Amino acid sequence: MAWSKEPVLAAHANSIVGTAESIKRILSEREEYVLNIKSRPLGLANSLHDELVGSFEFEFEKDGKIELLTDSEIRMLRESPDRETRKRAFESVRKVYLSKTVQITLGNVYTSIVKNWSTKITLRGYSTVMEPQNLSEELDNDVVDLLLGEIENAYPLYARYIKAKQKILGLETMMNYDTMAPISTKETPMSLEDGLNLHLETMKDFDEEFYNFSIDMFENGRVDAFPKKGKRGGAFASYNKDEPSLVLLNYTGKLSDVPTLSHELGHATHGHLSQVQRDSVYNSGLCLAETASIFSEMLLSEKIRTRLTPEEYTNFLSGELFDAFSSIFRQVQYVLFERKVHETIHSGKELTYHDLNVLWREEQLKMSGDSIVFDTTPEEEVGWATIPHIFNSPFYCYAYAFGHLLVFALYDRYRRDGKPFVEDYKNILRAGGSVRPKELLARYGFDITKPEFYRLGLGEIERKLVEFEALANAATP
Numbered sequence: 001m002a003w004s005k006e007p008v009l010a011a012h013a014n015s016i017v018g019t020a021e022s023i024k025r026i027l028s029e030r031e032e033y034v035l036n037i038k039s040r041p042l043g044l045a046n047s048l049h050d051e052l053v054g055s056f057e058f059e060f061e062k063d064g065k066i067e068l069l070t071d072s073e074i075r076m077l078r079e080s081p082d083r084e085t086r087k088r089a090f091e092s093v094r095k096v097y098l099s100k101t102v103q104i105t106l107g108n109v110y111t112s113i114v115k116n117w118s119t120k121i122t123l124r125g126y127s128t129v130m131e132p133q134n135l136s137e138e139l140d141n142d143v144v145d146l147l148l149g150e151i152e153n154a155y156p157l158y159a160r161y162i163k164a165k166q167k168i169l170g171l172e173t174m175m176n177y178d179t180m181a182p183i184s185t186k187e188t189p190m191s192l193e194d195g196l197n198l199h200l201e202t203m204k205d206f207d208e209e210f211y212n213f214s215i216d217m218f219e220n221g222r223v224d225a226f227p228k229k230g231k232r233g234g235a236f237a238s239y240n241k242d243e244p245s246l247v248l249l250n251y252t253g254k255l256s257d258v259p260t261l262s263h264e265l266g267h268a269t270h271g272h273l274s275q276v277q278r279d280s281v282y283n284s285g286l287c288l289a290e291t292a293s294i295f296s297e298m299l300l301s302e303k304i305r306t307r308l309t310p311e312e313y314t315n316f317l318s319g320e321l322f323d324a325f326s327s328i329f330r331q332v333q334y335v336l337f338e339r340k341v342h343e344t345i346h347s348g349k350e351l352t353y354h355d356l357n358v359l360w361r362e363e364q365l366k367m368s369g370d371s372i373v374f375d376t377t378p379e380e381e382v383g384w385a386t387i388p389h390i391f392n393s394p395f396y397c398y399a400y401a402f403g404h405l406l407v408f409a410l411y412d413r414y415r416r417d418g419k420p421f422v423e424d425y426k427n428i429l430r431a432g433g434s435v436r437p438k439e440l441l442a443r444y445g446f447d448i449t450k451p452e453f454y455r456l457g458l459g460e461i462e463r464k465l466v467e468f469e470a471l472a473n474a475a476t477p
Contacts, residue, residue: 021135025124035123039116045109049391052105058092072233081185083178090177090375097382106385107353111345117394118346129342133395137285138436139402143448147402148339150454151332155367157458158329161321161465162371164472168314176374180322184315188255188308192225195251195258199265202303203296207422210296213272214265222268223247237264237293239271241282255312256319258304259297266296274432281434286396288437290403291410292429298411314471321468324461328404329367331397337363338390360384405457409446412456 026032057068060077069077069092077089096102121129127141128134134144166174168183190198196218203211217223224231227250239245245268251257270292274282283289301320305313337360344351351359361378374381389396410428414421424444431440438448447453 025126027123031123035120038119045112046392049106049109049388052102053388056096058089058096060088060092078177079180079182081182083181086177086181087175087375093386094376094380094382097385098380102385103353103382107351107356110341110356110385110391111351113391113394114342114345117342121346129346130339130395133398137287137399137402138438139287140438140449143438144398146449146451147398147405147454148332148336150451150458151329151401151405152336152366154458154461155329156369157462157465158325158367159369159371160469161325162368164465164469165318166371167472168318168475173373174371176372179372182315183318184311186311186315188312189253190255190258191253192251192257195255195261198258198303199262199300202262202300205303206299207426209426210269213269217245217247217265217268220244223249223265225249225251227252235260235264237267237271239268241275241277241279245269245271255304255316259300262296262300263293266293269296270429273426273429276430277432277434282432284431284433285437286399287402287406288428288433288440290400291407294404294407295410295425298407310471314468314475317464317468317471321461321464324404324464328401328461331400333363333367334387334390335395335398336366337384338395342394354379356384357381405454406441406446406448408457408460409453412460413445 027035053071056071058071058074060067060069060074074089074092077085078093080086080089097106117129117132120126120132124132126132130144131141134141137144162174162179165181165183166178169178169181171178200211200214203214222244224247227233231250232248233250235247235249237245237247247264247268249257249261249264251261267289270289273292274284301316304316308316340359340363341351341356357380358378360383361374361381364372364374364381364383384390410425414425428440428444435443441448
């Protein structure tokens with residue numbers, strides 16, 4: 001730790017502190033050897049999970065014929081505008097995961113992973129089951145507990161969203177397979193040229209450097225924009241120290257593609273701005289890594305809303321809220337389930353797959369309240385088994401929630417202060433991983449140890465929700 005205070009090492013200080021924290025947990029050479037040998041079977045458990053789930057095919061009847069669909073294909077059908085299609089897609093997934101063989105296998109794989117984690121907690125002297133992940137994100141245990149608690153307290157916002165969406169959909173009952181339904185079947189078209197111009201106009205209004213860098217990305221061929229055979233799906237940005245940022249998109253000519261474009265170019269810009277840091281502290285933790293991407297989306301949203309018809313805007317706002325609840329509330333639901341499972345097993349108790357199913361339903365009900373009707377019993381609730389992160393990256397998901405609420409707080413400041421805040425915002429991005437989140441954000445007046453910080457971000461969600469509820473009421477006869 002003392003080395004981090006040496007002037008010659010100042011640029012690497014945060015990396016040194018992180019390494020020192022890790023060294024404190026190292027055991028004797030013999031103990032480390034035993035733990036290393038012991039960890040090898042765990043790798044087989046992870047491989048078993050990935051191979052088993054990767055082999056799944058889902059039956060779906062179409063035009064009188066049974067088709068075998070992949071996970072991504074069946075998930076798309078869960079967002080169908082046709083209610084019967086959504087229902088059958090949910091049932092198809094459930095049929096596979098409710099197989100007794102699958103339940104027994106995944107139940108034992110998951111509890112084995114948790115038991116191995118519990119051993120690490122005990123032997124390395126961590127104070128909570130979540131502390132290893134918290135240290136990785138450079139967040140104090142009490143800060144993470146505060147984050148989780150504030151979001152759990154705000155769960156009623158999600159129930160309000162579901163009830164407003166139910167009004168627009170005109171459904172007497174909102175079933176669990178209705179939550180992903182689109183509220184409009186109309187897609188607003190937007191070419192890549194128009195979408196890029198909208199993004200560039202947004203960035204130019206915000207900051208010249210953001211604007212110029214986006215132009216540079218396209219002019220120098222560092223954006224692969226269109227889908228093509230053999231290209232992976234989705235979208236992502238790649239950036240590393242002393243390397244140019246790259247972006248992959250699968251732009252299909254819809255308005256909904258434009259926020260994705262802004263999101264990934266935001267990531268690329270973050271990677272560009274943090275090049276001022278040394279390699280050892282170039283990358284920020286996940287809780288800060290989404291800052292520029294989500295902020296860019298929010299800037300774009302303000303620009304888009306003035307150009308849409310009322311129907312288009314209602315659909316757009318519903319999508320924004322759905323994404324916010326998915327990225328914040330649902331991620332925390334995952335983590336609260338994980339924490340309950342880990343703490344139960346760490347206390348010496350055993351859990352069967354039936355127990356896991358029931359615990360998952362309990363967390364679902366906390367979030368949805370009476371807004372959703374479930375079409376299965378708690379004993380048949382297999383949702384936990386479909387979440388890869390809980391198997392491969394315990395407690396990883398809360399970082400998304402933190403990142404989104406951070407951006408909402410930053411955007412609130414930008415809305416109030418305007419241009420004077422832009423340089424502060426850019427300095428946050430330039431910091432990369434050189435400063436711990438609590439210290440970095442405190443420099444600019446954000447205290448992540450206080451409930452008010454998280455309530456500020458949650459207030460942004462409620463602001464949009466109130467607007468959406470008004471639109472839902474106006475659309476209801």
